[in-house]
Amino acid sequence: MFDYLIVGAGFAGSVLAERLATRSNKKVLIIDKRSHIAGNAYDHYNEEGILVHKYGPHIFHTNSKDVFDYLSQFTEWRSYEHRVLASVDGQLVPIPINLDTINKLYGLNLTSFELEDWFESVAEQVPVVRTSEDVVVSKVGRELYEKFFRNYTRKQWGMDPSELDKSVTSRVPTRTNRDNRYFTDTYQAMPLNGFTAMFEKMLAHPNIKVMLNTDYKEIIDLIPFKEMIFTGPVDEYFDYQFGKLPYRSLDFKHETLNTETFLPTAVVNYPNEHAYTRITEFKYLTGQKHTKTSVVYEYPQADGDPYYPVPRPENAELYNKYKKLADQTPNVHFVGRLATYKYYNMDQVVAQALTLYKKLTEKTEEDKTI
Ligand code: FAD
Ligand code: UDP
Known part of the structure; x- marks a missing residue:
């Protein structure tokens, strides 16, 4: 019997797995339908040996000391300040x-x-x-x-x-000074050996079992557990009973080029040209030295994997209906970007997961005293 079944091995699921297993001695099964951990933050070495982010550029930044200190238990960091240029009127200018x-x-x-x-x-x-x-x-x-x-x-x-x-x-702010950093957070850094390596450390505990390539629906009736933490799309969990929540998707076109550098900076945005929004060159993010270079083009799509909740009033209203249901579903906890339909950055998801962990442990303490 597992204490927790955690659906989704991204930031939300993995932070909770780590806390529950190491701090509360809970037995946790964390599953993901993908073939890997780390959710959308997953990175890997491609066929040329270059570290790339499968689901588009992920740059860590936060103002929260708590979040930074928490993650620092699982990784060393490489200081990195992100800079982006936009292609406008035939020039590349800071954005x-x-x-x-x-x-x-x-x-x-x-x-x-x-x-x-x-x-x-x-x-x-x-x-x-x-x-x-x-x-x-x-x-x-x-x-x-x-x-x-x-x-x-x-x-x-x-x-x-x-x-x-x-x-x-x-x-995206507007500035009157010459600060050309994309973010101004206190902590801006990339995990020294990549995001996936950081997740491997988080999940390396005897109380945590990881099951990949598995949709939770395949095992929910087969594996006994006490409580569930769900980090997938909330509308999917409730069989779309109020209708589908819109999520925006992307097609990622990865390329490795036979040149040491391709872009003048990590990311170039193309507001007015091309079907893609931006190109990212990974070596800027990771600091890796290599004679070749890998880039990714992002092509927005209506259909496909759900990457972005779409913030607009009618969607918030629809989400609130699902949230009401979620709040009334005993022993299932919804957390993360898809399950709470919030356009959250990684650090916000970590903070949300740490808050849920606190709530779960307070609940356990309450149960003990009753
Ligand atoms: P996810 O990482 O999406 O994890 C959810 C997991 O649940 C997935 O692995 C999924 O496979 C699994 N799952 C879903 N349904 C099921 C099911 N039925 N059964 C089993 N498993 C299931 N944030 C930043 O801070 N900085 C950035 O630079 C940044 N760049 C981004 C760029 C892009 C293109 C995108 C899309 C996002 C970016 N983000 C960035 C946001 C970041 O990806 C998210 O905040 C974070 O990954 C969310 O973590 P999560 O655990 O909530 O969700
Ligand atoms: N945006 C824009 N032009 C740009 C950069 C951003 O119009 O050059 C807008 C666009 O709507 C984008 C949003 O600002 O979706 C947020 O940008 P961000 O770079 O934070 O997007 P993300 O990295 O989350 O995809």
């Missing part, structure tokens, strides 16, 4: 938009102070910022919105930014 972006794009020589005024002069008045269009036009005006955000977003999400919650484009 997030900053002082250099504007000066380069318009052939200007503004100072930070002047840029503040410049943004103010082009910004549109938006009484209530609700959508992903509002966020951008209210800060940098319509022209920059159209150059950098409108088409990228339409490509990535299959809908106009005006149809998406403000939280989507709010992920």
Whole structure:
């Protein structure tokens, strides 16, 4: 008899497996329908020996000391600050938009102070910022919105930014200084030997059994367990009884090139050209030295593996119906990006899983005292 069946060996499932097994001495079976652990953060050495991220570029960043300290038990880190260029008007310019972006794009020589005024002069008045269009036009005006955000977003999400919650484009800030880092979090680092190696350490405990290539539906009636932790899509768990929750998918086209470097920086975004949104060159992320280089192109898709919940009011409403059901389902706990339908980064999923672990242990303590 397992204490816990954990469905999904990504961050959500693996953090809980690790905590429950090592801290609470629980017997855990963690299963995944894929052939590997680490969920969407999975990385591996390809046929040329280059470390690549199978499901697109994953860059770790967090402001949470707790999350960073927690993961540091399972990996050493390589300091890494992510930088991205966008291909706009035939030039490669920094994104997030900053002082250099504007000066380069318009052939200007503004100072930070002047840029503040410049943004103010082009910004549109938006009484209530609700959508992903509002966020951008209210800060940098319509022209920059159209150059950098409108088409990228339409490509990535299959809908106009005006149809998406403000939280989507709010992920990318606007700066008046020359800081060209994609993230400004306190902790920005990549696991020294990769994400999968970190997950292997998390799951290496005698109380944890890992079963791959298995959908939970195949074993749920065969293997006895007390409680379940579910990290797959919440609508799938409930047989889509209120209808399908939209998730956006991607096709990843991986390529290895016979050249030492291909891009001038780790990622180049293509808002207005091509069917793909961005190209990533992995060696920038991993620091690996190799005579060849591996890149991935991301082609957004409506169908396929669910990668992104789609933040907009009607989807939040539908999710809330599933959440109500989830809350009423005894002994099943829903956690992670798919099971709680949240556009979470890795660190947010780790934090959410650690919070659930705390709740589960408090519950056990309560049970003991009753
Ligand atoms: P997942 O990693 O999706 O794990 C869920 C697991 O459950 C999967 O392995 C799946 O196979 C399994 N599963 C589902 N259904 C079943 C079933 N029926 N039976 C058995 N197993 C099942 N975050 C960052 O912090 N930085 C980044 O740079 C970043 N880049 C990203 C780039 C892309 C292209 C994508 C898609 C995401 C990115 N993220 C990034 C987000 C990050 O991937 C997620 O926050 C994190 O991986 C979510 O972990 P999870 O455990 O919730 O879900
Ligand atoms: N975005 C954009 N242009 C860019 C970069 C981002 O329009 O050059 C928008 C787009 O809607 C994207 C969102 O901002 O989906 C969030 O970008 P982020 O880079 O955080 O996306 P992720 O890495 O999660 O795919």
